[in-house]
Amino acid sequence: MIFPSAFFDVMVHLAVHLPREAMYGGPVQYRWMYKIERFLCNLKRYVRNKARPKGSIAEGYLIDECLTFCSMYLTGIETRFNREDRNNDGSSNKDEVILDIFSKSVRPFRYGNYDIIPKKDFDMARWYVLNNCEEVEPFLREHKEELMKQAVANTEEKHREQFPLWFKRKIMQLYNKEKSVSINQLYLLAIGPDVRGRTYNGCTVNGVRYHIQRRDELHKSQNCSLVVEGYHENDVIDFYDIITDMIELEYLNGNPVLLFKMQVV
Numbered sequence: 001m002i003f004p005s006a007f008f009d010v011m012v013h014l015a016v017h018l019p020r021e022a023m024y025g026g027p028v029q030y031r032w033m034y035k036i037e038r039f040l041c042n043l044k045r046y047v048r049n050k051a052r053p054k055g056s057i058a059e060g061y062l063i064d065e066c067l068t069f070c071s072m073y074l075t076g077i078e079t080r081f082n083r084e085d086r087n088n089d090g091s092s093n094k095d096e097v098i099l100d101i102f103s104k105s106v107r108p109f110r111y112g113n114y115d116i117i118p119k120k121d122f123d124m125a126r127w128y129v130l131n132n133c134e135e136v137e138p139f140l141r142e143h144k145e146e147l148m149k150q151a152v153a154n155t156e157e158k159h160r161e162q163f164p165l166w167f168k169r170k171i172m173q174l175y176n177k178e179k180s181v182s183i184n185q186l187y188l189l190a191i192g193p194d195v196r197g198r199t200y201n202g203c204t205v206n207g208v209r210y211h212i213q214r215r216d217e218l219h220k221s222q223n224c225s226l227v228v229e230g231y232h233e234n235d236v237i238d239f240y241d242i243i244t245d246m247i248e249l250e251y252l253n254g255n256p257v258l259l260f261k262m263q264v265v
Contacts, residue, residue, distance in 0.1 A: 089204045099185045101133040102255045106205050108248065112198035117247060125249055125259050126192060127160055130167065135186060139167055164192065193249035193257070200246040203258060210260070212243050226262065240265045 025031050046060025047053045071079035089107045117125070130136050143163050147155050171190035174183050202211040202223075209223050216224045224243045229236055241262035249257045 085207065087204045087207045087209055089206060099133060099135055099189060099255075101129055101189070101257060102185075102251070104205075104257070106203050106256075106258045108198070108200040108246070108258065109202040110200075112200040112248065114196060114198050116195055117197045117249075121247060121261065122193075122195060122197075125247055126164055128259060129193075129249065129257055130164060130189070133189065135182070136167070136189070139170060143167070168192065188252045188255060191252055193251050197250060198248045200248065200258075203246060210243060210246075212245055213263075214244075225265075226260070228262075 022028070043057050043061065046064075047056045048060075049056050068080065071081060089105045131140065140159075140163065143166050144155070144159050147159055147162075152158050168190045171183070171186050175187045200212075201215045202209060204210075210226075211219075211223045213224045216222050226241050226243065228239045228241055230239045231237075241264055243260050244263050245261040247259050247261060249259065251257065
């Protein structure tokens with residue numbers, strides 16, 4: 001096949017040479033110059049006297065090395081050795097708690113909007129917290145077995161609607177009999193969250209930043225998507241979701257739980 005000369009533009013010409021260069025040079029990570037180019041950019045910032053650029057670079061580099069060495073022996077101030085990461089979620093400062101649902105470390109952006117949570121979102125969020133707490137699983141099974149013994153129609157729906165109130169009464173009875181540490185923690189969960197909560201535009205979890213879709217509309221980099229495993233017709237598949245909102249539930253003793261409201265793509 002004969003191609004016209006106009007076909008061989010820059011991109012086609014590059015594709016012709018790239019495989020050969022890979023065969024000659026091997027993996028690109030052993031020979032690329034990105035690190036050197038970034039380092040040269042840092043050196044250019046040391047230039048204060050454009051008439052003597054080399055002297056400015058040498059002086060600036062020497063000062064930076066001296067400050068770095070001295071900062072290793074300084075305490076009580078922020079240095080490059082003890083500075084928190086940009087995406088720090090505060091996990092190191094999180095006190096140890098009993099319930100796993102309260103032990104998740106999340107750092108929301110700023111203060112958020114404080115308002116009453118819509119009832120539909122509130123009921124859904126409260127059920128999600130109870131249904132995904134390991135310590136509540138025995139109570140979930142007990143309540144479901146009671147409904148099955150009563151031969152109630154739509155067991156799953158009734159279970160989801162009635163369990164929060166049933167769980168609250170059950171824990172109140174146990175709380176009046178014994179006030180152990182585990183019962184006290186379950187009591188905080190059973191009382192339920194405040195109907196008022198905060199909504200955020202983004203947060204940091206496990207060193208990763210997440211944004212809601214509305215925040216990412218004007219950004220080139222997108223951090224509002226997630227891949228979540230779920231069940232569909234008894235098969236485990238991946239669901240691709242977009243974060244539309246972030247709602248924080250506030251439980252007693254200042255135990256917050258941040259949830260993502262998502263839309264399946």
